[in-house]
Amino acid sequence: MYAYTSIRCEINLVNLENGWKLLCDKVFGPEHDHPPELEEVGKEIVEKCQGLPLAILVTAGRLSKIPRMLEDWKDVCRALSKSIASHHPRVLRAITSCLSASNHDFFYL
Template sequence: MGMDPTRLTGLSPDLEIVAISGMGGIGKTTLAKKAYAQLTIRYHFDILVWVTISQEFRGRNVLLEALHCISKQTDSVNEKEYNEMDESELAVLVKKNLKGRRYLLVVDDIWSRDVWDSIRGIFPNYNNGSRILLTTRKNEVAMYANTCSPHEMNLLNLENGWKLLCDKVFGPKHDHPPELEEIGKEIVEKCQGLPLTILVIVGHLSKVSRTLEGWKDVARTLSEIIVSHPDKCLGVLGLSYHHLPNRLKPCFLSMSSLLRLVY
């Protein structure tokens, strides 16, 4: 799951692109946030900028997000002036405040090559060791943006999924009742290695009694628990569904019906 931080702090002066790819809910944004928050990263770069794209790209919103990040780290940007500026003026302001500074830009949840071309035009190469870290569900976008191989996120195996659940429910010491381990691992297996699903279930487990019967009930009703949190799990996965070609959407719905029968 981890990513080599030297991919961001390497000595090359050229603007390098680091891409994190993987399906929705697999932990791309979480990994990017961990990198963004590392002290070594914060000391290495003069300016850190985070923009979120999602499926609808609005250039003005991206520029405003960038300027908001810049304004918190410098005194050179007056946010009150933004509403009076058009998109081209905002772009000039972004470039003016990044010029001469080594910056790290995180572009979270980018879906298309055209959008990447637009982003790349906003944040130029100043040959000072700046970096762009992007996350995307589409490997073709990662390959298009990145001259090197993207960091591909994988589903968690049973061991790592169980570790994640224990970390969140029982804390770093994993001090759990022994009788819960078997049913706990059964719950993890039903989550199919997707970290987002495990975290949704963790939130539910924190509200039920730590008893064998309580956890068995969670295992039995797991699909209903996931459906009851549309703002978390289904909201994220739903974006991938809506992005499917129309010919594939019925196939996806048929598979989901079969999974409900299984679980």
């Protein structure tokens, strides 16, 4: 039988500028060659991820698979409003649990 140990895990959040760079790296590559009309909605998307690097990376993965069209990015932004933004505490708990589990913080009873 396993029991979970109660260990605090600190998550480093990113600011808007670094979040935007992270999103651009994953969606557009190192040159950050993106259509200028996507920057405003892209930064709004990053804000909705509330500084969570994993949320930014998951969202960037989604954005990299859809057309680089303003309306498509706005759809992603609206979807984030309904998911990550409204469930922020749950998302943090899930990420913290995953981080702790990945560090093998379990013991046998």
